[in-house]
Amino acid sequence: MTELTHLDAQGHARMVDVGAKPATQRVAVARGMIRMSATALAAIRDGTVPKGDVLATARIAGIMAAKKTGELIPLCHPLSLDAVAVEFGFVDGGVECTATASLTAKTGVEMEAMTAACVALLTIYDMAKAVDKGMVIEAVRLVAKRGGKSGDWSAP
Numbered sequence: 001m002t003e004l005t006h007l008d009a010q011g012h013a014r015m016v017d018v019g020a021k022p023a024t025q026r027v028a029v030a031r032g033m034i035r036m037s038a039t040a041l042a043a044i045r046d047g048t049v050p051k052g053d054v055l056a057t058a059r060i061a062g063i064m065a066a067k068k069t070g071e072l073i074p075l076c077h078p079l080s081l082d083a084v085a086v087e088f089g090f091v092d093g094g095v096e097c098t099a100t101a102s103l104t105a106k107t108g109v110e111m112e113a114m115t116a117a118c119v120a121l122l123t124i125y126d127m128a129k130a131v132d133k134g135m136v137i138e139a140v141r142l143v144a145k146r147g148g149k150s151g152d153w154s155a156p
Contacts, residue, residue: 006075015075018106026147027102030113032140034121035094040132044124045090054127055088058097062086062120066101066112073115077107084112086120094135097121098143108148114140 008014036044044054051057063084070078082103089096099116101109121137128135144154 013075015077016107018077021106021149023104023106024147025102025104026108027100027145028108028110028113028142029098029100029144030110030117030141031096031098031143032117032121032137033091033094033096034124034135034137036128036135037132038093040128040135041090041094043131044095044128049128050130051127054124055095057127058088058120058123059086061123062097062099062116065119066099066116069112069115073111076111079103079105079107079109079112081109081112084116086116088120095121095124097124108145110142110145114142 005016006013043049047053063086065072066084067081070076080103081101083101085100087098089098097117097120099113099120101112101116103109117140118137121140125135125137141155144152146152
């Protein structure tokens with residue numbers, strides 16, 4: 001790709017015009033994790049974090065964040081999502097978050113999936129910081145996308 005799509009001929013930021021593109025089914029999956037102490041991990045797993053059900057709250061926050069991505073990222077198109085799923089898994093030393101966003105539209109949902117994962121992980125931090133202020137959010141990335149002009153892609 002030789003052209004930067006978010007810059008006009010004068011080098012000014014612009015929102016990409018997707019008006020002429022066909023609407024296609026699109027799916028994006030993002031993943032990240034939050035590392036924490038054994039004490040914090042046990043409190044989340046056992047449901048003893050003082051603020052309440054950490055993962056239920058984080059799931060809702062991630063879904064809400066995906067729906068607001070166009071308001072948070074300056075050049076993103078506001079999208080009407082068909083579905084957003086936010087799932088968690090306990091891993092050695094932390095919690096992994098996988099967010100999936102899908103729709104039928106003229107532009108992709110990669111940013112929505114990554115925003116969902118980031119905000120879900122931030123919510124885990126917020127809910128459990130009384131137990132462990134040293135938690136680290138890391139490795140948030142797109143792991144797969146389907147649909148659109150560029151087709152399917154999976155992280156190596």
